[in-house]
Amino acid sequence: MKYSLRFLMVLAGAFIAFNNGKAQTTNSYLQEIEQWDSSRIHYLKSEEGWLNLEGLFWLKEGKNSFGSNPSSQLVFPGNILPADAGYFERQGNSVRLFPTEHTGILVNGQVMKDAVVYNKDLLPAPVMSYGSLRWTIIQREDKIGIRLRNLSSRHLREFRGIERFAVDPAWKVDARLERGNPFHTVSITNVLGQTTEQRSPGKLVFTLKGKQYSLDALEEGDQLFIIFGDLTSGETTYPSGRYMYARKPGPDGITTLDFNKAYNPPCAFTPHATCPIPPPQNILPVAVIAGEKNYH
Structure with a gap:
């Protein structure tokens, strides 16, 4: 079967156009994935991401002392906090913070003598901070605990x-x-x-x-x-x-x-x-x- 030169040229042009369109679609999709990955990495490295987590401490009923002292019930790592930073008091599904005087612990950016830092009506949960440390209270069924972040975590630096x-x-x-x-x-x-x-x-x-x-x-x-x-x-x-x-x-x-x-x-x-x-x-x-x- 013989084809005219004009037909073959049209066919070749259509083939090139199809492949160019396919390549453009593929490149566009690759760019989409790269942008998704970039956003994903940005989130992981952000203050709310997962690379800076350095502690999860479950609270018992009543008083829970915390600080950098190994004798504290909740020992925050890194020797960043004072040895005796105070205590948390859990009563059912409510948690109150009692920082030691003059520690400089902040609750939502303010120094407070004591503060309710968790109950189901507090949304979002208050953020407590000291230096590079940030922590909030989380609940998982009957468990209530402290999620601790370190904004200067080595995991961030090594990522x-x-x-x-x-x-x-x-x-x-x-x-x-x-x-x-x-x-x-x-x-x-x-x-x-x-x-x-x-x-x-x-x-x-x-x-x-x-x-x-x-x-x-x-x-x-x-x-x-x-x-x-x-x-x-x-x-x-x-x-x-x-x-x-x-x-x-x-x-x-x-x-x-x-x-x-x-x-x-x-x-x-x-x-x-x-x-x-x-x-x-x-x-x-x-x-x-x-x-x-x-x-x-």
Whole structure:
């Protein structure tokens, strides 16, 4: 079969235009992932990020002395605080701070003789500070404790980024949300061994390499939050799985799962976090070679 020179030129032009368009799309997607990664790193290194955590102290009922003195019930590391900094008093779900006089501990930027620093009506929880230290009170079921940050932490200074798998658009897939009943929940266990029932809008059903899989989703604001594990967990990725966000689907029930944006939980960076781990049904029987690798 013979083709005219004009036809072949048109065909070649169309082929070049197609490949140029494909290359532009790929470059645009690579830029999107790079911007996402840059924002992720910026957050990790920020005051609210996970690299500066240096302590998690659970409070018992009654008085809990704290300071840099090894004899304190709660020993803050680094010899930054005075030896005897005062005490916290827990009464049920309420915590009050009683700093030692003239320590210079601040509560939301102000020196106070004593202050209620936690109850369920105090939102957000007050921030206490001394030098480079910042701490707040957190609650995990019946446990109430102090989350301590050091803005001069060596982990911040030593951080050199997170290794990732090569970006591959094939790991960005459409997913269909199969909604459960309005009261559907999923059992989620954290690293403390606590299990809670969390509301789930349903399962995200998707296809990878010709096979169908599903992941139970949770709701977080205007997004879906997914906790999952796969065959790379404990090998090239964090043993207790990774996290991922997706936009809530529109009326057609379709959203996008981008495994290139799968990221490590806080526990990959610090032992002082209380991360949820994947429920058994969210352990995928496939190696997801996309997103963040384990942090060493």
